[in-house]
Amino acid sequence: MNAPGRTIGFAAGPAPKNAIEIEALTLALGGRTVLSDVSLAIRGAEFVGVLGPNGSGKTTLMRAILGLVPPAAGTIRVLGATAARGNAATGYMPQVRGSLADKRLSGWDFVASVVNGHRLGLPLLDAAGRREVAWALDMVGARELASRPLAETSGGERQRLLLAQTLIGRPRLLLLDEPLISLDPAHQQAVVALVKSLQTELGIAVLFSAHELNPLLGALDRVLYLGGGHAALGTVDEVITGTVLSRLYGSTIDVVHVNGRIFVMSGGNDMEHDAHRHDHDHGGHDHAGHDHAGHDHAGHDHGGKNRSGRAHRDV
Numbered sequence: 079m080n081a082p083g084r085t086i087g088f089a090a091g092p093a094p095k096n097a098i099e100i101e102a103l104t105l106a107l108g109g110r111t112v113l114s115d116v117s118l119a120i121r122g123a124e125f126v127g128v129l130g131p132n133g134s135g136k137t138t139l140m141r142a143i144l145g146l147v148p149p150a151a152g153t154i155r156v157l158g159a160t161a162a163r164g165n166a167a168t169g170y171m172p173q174v175r176g177s178l179a180d181k182r183l184s185g186w187d188f189v190a191s192v193v194n195g196h197r198l199g200l201p202l203l204d205a206a207g208r209r210e211v212a213w214a215l216d217m218v219g220a221r222e223l224a225s226r227p228l229a230e231t232s233g234g235e236r237q238r239l240l241l242a243q244t245l246i247g248r249p250r251l252l253l254l255d256e257p258l259i260s261l262d263p264a265h266q267q268a269v270v271a272l273v274k275s276l277q278t279e280l281g282i283a284v285l286f287s288a289h290e291l292n293p294l295l296g297a298l299d300r301v302l303y304l305g306g307g308h309a310a311l312g313t314v315d316e317v318i319t320g321t322v323l324s325r326l327y328g329s330t331i332d333v334v335h336v337n338g339r340i341f342v343m344s345g346g347n348d349m350e351h352d353a354h355r356h357d358h359d360h361g362g363h364d365h366a367g368h369d370h371a372g373h374d375h376a377g378h379d380h381g382g383k384n385r386s387g388r389a390h391r392d393v
Contacts (some may be wrong), residue, residue, distance in 0.1 A: 094158040097122045097251045098143060103119065103152035105135060105142055112138045112145075114307040115152070117355070120285065122250070127294045128287035136287040137173065139304070140253045143285075157250055170188045171245030173259065183202035185223035185231065189214055189242045200345075202364070214242040217282055218272060234265035235315045241272065252284045258293060266293045292339050314340075349368035 080169065098120040105113045112135040120126055128136050134158060141147045143156055145163035154161040156168060162204060183191070190211045192212055193201050215221045220238040230332045231239070237257055244252055254273065258266045270286075272295040277284045291301065291314070301318065302311045305326030317323075325332040332343040 095122055096120060096155075097157055098285075099153075099155040101153045101155075103142075103151045103154060105138055105147060106150040107138060107147070111150075111307055113304070113309065114201060117152075118200055118309060118311045119300075120283055121299075122283055123277070123281045125274055125284045125286065125297055127291065127298045127301045128285050128304070129289075129291055129301060135307075136304060137255055140170070140255055140285065140287065143253060144168065149302055166247045167250045169247070169249035170246050171240050171252070171254045173256045173258055181227060181229035183228050185215070185220060185228065185235075185239050186211060188239055189246065190229060192243050192246055211242075214245040217245055217276060218242045232265075233261055234268060237261065238267055238272070239263070241269075241276070242348040245276070248280075250282050252282060254284065254286045254332040256287050256289070258290070263293070268362045270294055270297050295338075295340070299386070318342075 086315055098118075098121045100116055100118050102115045103113060104111060121133055129381045130136055141283075142149065143154055145161045145165065152246065156162075156165060159165075162322065187200055187382055190203060190207070192198055193203060193207045193210060201248070212221070215224055218238045220235070220242055223239060228236065228239075240257075241254075243256070252273075257269055257273075261269065270293055273284060273286060276282070285302070286294065295314070298314060300312055301314055302309060303317050303323070303326060305323070306328050308326055310322050310326060318333055320330075320332050323342060327344070330345060332345070333345055334341045
């Protein structure tokens with residue numbers, strides 16, 4: 079999916095060492111500081127899980143990387159250039175809620191609708207455009223969905239079509255905002271495996287935000303955990319520790335490993351978890367649509383606690 083008015087173009091030359099470089103970044107929305115003085119780098123070909131509680135800034139950070147939320151301070155560089163709206167080398171899947179805008183569309187038309195950055199109506203594709211749509215569908219194993227109306231697809235199948243949309247233009251960076259919401263565990267595993275396969279085969283960087291760490295285990299290269307306006311980036315063993323998370327949350331946190339799963343425990347604060355709950359980042363989120371490289375398709379662009387003694391949260 080490309081910027082409006084541009085045709086499909088594939089980036090030439092070697093990819094930058096880092097897909098994202100953030101230096102002393104502060105993000106603020108509505109007078110509230112979401113992230114403060116964050117510096118980090120995402121390598122050019124790695125799978126990074128973005129985790130943190132509701133309101134920690136996961137969606138806001140992705141929208142800032144897209145150039146949709148200006149930094150209050152600091153800088154963001156994406157694939158060697160200052161973050162700016164309309165970067166065709168970045169693919170974005172926003173949070174999708176409810177029904178897609180027009181379920182009468184076939185899978186093919188749904189993916190084709192974002193070729194050349196079209197906002198309204200279906201583009202008239204040339205041979206190159208048709209090959210690109212076919213390639214994207216094949217990459218996500220969705221060729222059989224090409225002729226099927228969206229109304230006749232499952233949630234997992236629609237996620238594959240949304241992933242196909244993000245691949246149009248063959249981006250070097252994918253930003254996937256909560257793609258596992260509303261999926262059952264089997265479909266969650268399938269989506270994570272598919273994204274990891276794409277990331278590895280295409281040699282690209284992926285930021286994959288989620289409420290839960292456990293579905294991502296085995297796919298992650300590193301994890302970016304946001305909390306309290308701060309960020310911690312590293313391997314799972316480096317970041318998902320009581321010491322690091324206690325600093326981010328500002329309260330005592332214990333990390334417990336049980337049968338290959340990881341649980342974050344809070345003695346005093348109920349870190350209630352619900353994998354199907356909206357992640358209200360206070361930075362806005364997109365509904366029933368797809369904003370790729372800073373422009374919307376068939377949807378809206380709004381930018382982008384209980385107490386129970388000792389409770390647990392499945393990160």
